[in-house]
Amino acid sequence: MSRAGTVNAALLAVLIGGAIAAHLAGELFVVTLATKAAIFALAGVGLNFALGYGGLISFGHAAFFGLGGYVTGILASHAMSGEPLTTLPYTMNGTNEMLAIWPMAMLVCGLAALAIGALSLRTSGVYFIMVTLAFAQMIYWFAVGWPRYGGEDGLSFYVRNVFPGVNSMQPLTWFAICTGLLLLALVFTATVMRARFGLALQAARRNPQRTVAVGIRPFGIRLTAFVLSAMITGLAGSLYADLNRFVSPAMLNWHMSGEIMVFVILGGVGRLTGPVAGAMLFVAMEHLLGGVSEYWPALLGLVLLGIVLFAPGGIVGILTGGRRRV
Amino acid sequence: MSDPILHVSRLRKSFGALTATDDVDLTLHPGEIHALIGPNGAGKSTLIKQIVGELRQDAGQIRFEGQRIDRLDAAARARLGLARSFQVSSVIADFTVLQNVVLAVQGASGASFRFLRPVLKDPALTEPALFHIRQAGLSERTDTPAAALSHGERRKLEIAMALALRPRAFLLDEPMAGMGAEGARTLVALLSDLRTEAPILLVEHDMDAVFALADRVSVLVYGRIVATGTVDEIRADPEVRRSYLGGDDA
Incomplete structure (x- = not known):
């Protein structure tokens, strides 16, 4: 196994092993923390797809995280109340089936990303950052101002949605579902990045002029990457809503965009398991230091500063010790 | 004429x-x-x-x-x-020589929306790429990252990429x-x-x-x-x- 492969396996082993050990020790809260880390990691894997591999610095991924969450919350609350979602053009009911909610959340996020990306990808650099931020804030303010689904107060749905054959309320089972999706997303990312699409996407990041000169248009490649990225982050949003059985506009806020970006940067931009390392460190710090002082993000800021200045490859970069290879 | x-x-x-x-x-x-x-x-x-x-x-x-x-x-x-080379050598620095030329073969094929098959295991891409690398006299450097090439070798890589565009x-x-x-x-x-x-x-x-x-x-x-x-x-x-x-x- 290559050194990068060893690091990837080790990070996942820590996450999964930690959750199983906590379960055996009866520390259910730690299992839930590990689940949260897995979900944040999945959100980061989504962002990393666009940011790390495509160089698309989206400061609006909370839009997809939150949309995935709201799709989940809205469908679940309708399933609970029995009230149809809409009766026009035909009756559409809510659902509490994860296997129905996930594709719906991903579809909504994909369509939103198609619209946002089609506009924002005409800009680049700091303008791209600002345009993605602006779109996300628009959706945020919309959620705040829409009383139908809780407005500012958010929307609770009491019972976690169901997954066929298992009890999703059991912490380790729920962890396994979330981590299973995280693993799928990692395999998907690794596969795509080795295929033609990934080669073109990474070439367009490094040298767009050269990419055009061999006959490849970056726009369509980037837009597709942005959509896939949003769908992965949206799926994470759906899981996060189910983790808390609650969604609120906070999931859509720019703070959330920043946090997802922090997972990626801490762990290593453009490194496959970077977001896994980043999310684990984030959740661990939040839990361990958050109990000591509410000012724990200041320490997180210091860590982030250190990484950006001295180890731009992030945690995974430090562990593999090598330059990033395609 | x-x-x-x-x-x-x-x-x-x-x-x-x-x-x-x-x-x-x-x-x-x-x-x-x-x-x-x-x-x-x-x-x-x-x-x-x-x-x-x-x-x-x-x-x-x-x-x-x-x-x-x-x-x-x-x-x-x-x-x-219409294949071009640039005044200042323009290649993808952290791609290997092979990946750079494969990119050009892929560009010429017009099919970049493939998501599953690894490019380096696709002979439809690697065989023409290796041929053009040999044509440009870079065979020994096939797996070298472009960033590690000398100035002259980078010129040759550009020519291999141009050749790959048919x-x-x-x-x-x-x-x-x-x-x-x-x-x-x-x-x-x-x-x-x-x-x-x-x-x-x-x-x-x-x-x-x-x-x-x-x-x-x-x-x-x-x-x-x-x-x-x-x-x-x-x-x-x-x-x-x-x-x-x-x-x-x-």
Whole structure:
């Protein structure tokens, strides 16, 4: 196994092993923390797809995280109340089936990303950052101002949605579902990045002029990457809503965009398991230091500063010790 | 003479009051190397950018194999077989030599929306790529990251990428720039072979290379072509000597 492969396996082993050990020790809260880390990691894997591999610095991924969450919350609350979602053009009911909610959340996020990306990808650099931020804030303010689904107060749905054959309320089972999706997303990312699409996407990041000169248009490649990225982050949003059985506009806020970006940067931009390392460190710090002082993000800021200045490859970069290879 | 592969006619481009391309007519015929020379600021780069599609002309036409290409974008022109190299070597630095050339083969194939099969395990990409790497004399460096190549090797990599586009014409922008004497000699030999693949429009400052390689030479001064002819004709042209070669015996 290559050194990068060893690091990837080790990070996942820590996450999964930690959750199983906590379960055996009866520390259910730690299992839930590990689940949260897995979900944040999945959100980061989504962002990393666009940011790390495509160089698309989206400061609006909370839009997809939150949309995935709201799709989940809205469908679940309708399933609970029995009230149809809409009766026009035909009756559409809510659902509490994860296997129905996930594709719906991903579809909504994909369509939103198609619209946002089609506009924002005409800009680049700091303008791209600002345009993605602006779109996300628009959706945020919309959620705040829409009383139908809780407005500012958010929307609770009491019972976690169901997954066929298992009890999703059991912490380790729920962890396994979330981590299973995280693993799928990692395999998907690794596969795509080795295929033609990934080669073109990474070439367009490094040298767009050269990419055009061999006959490849970056726009369509980037837009597709942005959509896939949003769908992965949206799926994470759906899981996060189910983790808390609650969604609120906070999931859509720019703070959330920043946090997802922090997972990626801490762990290593453009490194496959970077977001896994980043999310684990984030959740661990939040839990361990958050109990000591509410000012724990200041320490997180210091860590982030250190990484950006001295180890731009992030945690995974430090562990593999090598330059990033395609 | 046979029909030109590339035919630029009455091309104009202005930036404000500055006319960078002033009624330029230029042809590139099968099998030839046509050198474009001129002092700095003559508008060579602007002309190249219009031919490859990075800039849109104000007036005039560009035909490529009889078809008008002046409204196509740069990627579409590349896929028609208009292969270029850049003044400053332009490759994907953290890709290996093989990955760079595979990218070009992929670009020429027009199919980048494939998500599953690893490119390095796809013989439809790697076999042509390895062939062109050998053609450019880079076989020993196949798995080296482009960032680790020497300047001359990077030039060769660009040529391998150009070859991978199955070119109908090459547009080489100062390929000799920054090459040492030894490197320049190798490159002149490589370019001389290249013309059997496709004709070359060569923008070059190195007069030794131009006079060694070119079948025809055009001289661009202040956006205008002031002379076109064989190497001997250009050397003898009084206006060229005055405006460009500086009057001394070139």
